[in-house]
Amino acid sequence: MTFHDRKSNFIELGRFLEQFTLTTEETSEKSAENEELYNELNNKIDNAVHHNGWFTRENIISSINEWSKALKEENLATWLHMYDLEQKREQKTVAVIMAGNIPLVGFHDFLCVLMSGHKVLVKQSSNDKLLLPIIAKFLIQLNSEFENLIRFTEDQLKDFDAVIATGSNNTARYFEYYFKNKASIIRKNRNSVAVLTGNESEQQLKNLSQDIFRYFGLGCRNVSKLYVPEDYNFEQFYPAMFDWKDIMNHAKYANNYDYNKAVYLMSEFKILDNGFLILKEDESFGSPIATLFYERYSSKEDLKLKLEENKEKLQCVVAEGFMENEIKFGKTQHPKLWDYADDVDTMEFLLKL
Structure with missing residues (x-):
């Protein structure tokens, strides 16, 4: 799968997710070709609300809405032009241990691994395990090559080359010890x-x-x-x-x-x-x-x-006019694709593996 294939597939994913921000009439019209997956994700949204008492439909749709905007062609182009993604590299398997505090909080790492050309091994939080597999299913139906690039596990992680793990300060100490022999990004409380x-x-x-x-x-x-x-x-x-x-x-x-x-x-x-x-x-x-x-x-x-x-x-x-790299009022939940967690460039890390 080429870089351009991956990019166009994620643009299509953005269009699919955009349906969940529209009115019922518009959604019905746009979802016809993906009606089965649309209905499946829609049902999983309702299930996620029952599964996790902190998830509401409004908040899940808000997260999906943000990702539909982020995956527009112009945003992907602005982000990805900073990297040499067409160069042939050895394909590695990257384990991603995801948090579950807000809906789809681990999607950016998932996106980065796949856009970098590597395989992703996903270990989801039990608090947010229903939504991402449907998104992965959409990608696989769009391009069958994703089937060999995406794997989910609930077991102990095996057969991977690098890891991106997000957790508390306590779990970070465990991660740092357990993955001390692997290339890693370990995120703590912020x-x-x-x-x-x-x-x-x-x-x-x-x-x-x-x-x-x-x-x-x-x-x-x-x-x-x-x-x-x-x-x-x-x-x-x-x-x-x-x-x-x-x-x-x-x-x-x-x-x-x-x-x-x-x-x-x-x-x-x-x-x-x-x-x-x-x-x-x-x-x-x-x-x-x-x-x-x-x-x-x-x-x-x-x-x-x-x-x-x-x-x-x-x-x-x-703040407003206080310091460099400040975020404007009302914009913290609207990060750009290049706004990396903990200011660690995830894509750069992946391209150096």
């Missing part, structure tokens, strides 16, 4: 933060609410902490979060909110609360579900230095 100045518009803060609440805050790209000026007034912040008030209708989120609020109140921590989001002053980066940590700063330069010193703990810094 969090995202936002820097506010007090001059943000209402729309910017509303955009920030997407960064906070999408996927219930479970992703490493979700903002879990705010940095605010010493005199910051949260009266302008909370109204901008109001559109997400219905998140309390989700039982697992509401249970976390109630539990964390009770713990903070019993511990006599000073908190701010609007009925669905708790704000707690804390120096840590990672906050519990339904809680957002904040920390006050007096010097922008000191804050920049602090963030730089902790860059290995951070996935995204959301």
Whole structure:
């Protein structure tokens, strides 16, 4: 299979996934040639909601929507032109151990391995194991050569040359030991933060609410902490979060909110609360579900230095005109194909195997 074959096949996959973002009438018309697979994936979306209490149909469709956009021809061209992908290389098998915190969180690694010309051995999280096999099935039906390039396993990994593994800090230590003799990318916990100045518009803060609440805050790209000026007034912040008030209708989120609020109140921590989001002053980066940590700063330069010193703990810094490589408000859940997790170029790693 040539590089151009792989690229065109993933463009077709993007078109297939795009159907799940359209109205019922448009979907019915567009899905005719792939109606069976469309229905199968649609059913798996419903099954995934029952399988994982943190998955909702809205969030799964949001993830699929992002991938349908990412796989457009112009985006693939912008990403892939940076690499020499037409050069003949020895084909290797790359094991990908996926997280399951948000829907299809491991798809980028899956895409990178196949676009680099290697074989992928997928070990999915039990929390997100229903969606990707249908996507793989679509690719195989599109091009039978993918059948020899994609393998899923629930057993101990065997017969592979390199590994990409995503997990917690604890599992990362296990991965580093277990795969010490393999070429590897091992990802640990990371969090995202936002820097506010007090001059943000209402729309910017509303955009920030997407960064906070999408996927219930479970992703490493979700903002879990705010940095605010010493005199910051949260009266302008909370109204901008109001559109997400219905998140309390989700039982697992509401249970976390109630539990964390009770713990903070019993511990006599000073908190701010609007009925669905708790704000707690804390120096840590990672906050519990339904809680957002904040920390006050007096010097922008000191804050920049602090963030730089902790860059290995951070996935995204959301800000406007604050520092290089910042992410705009509302954009953390819309990464480009070249926005690599942990700033490690996955494609470059794969091409050097």
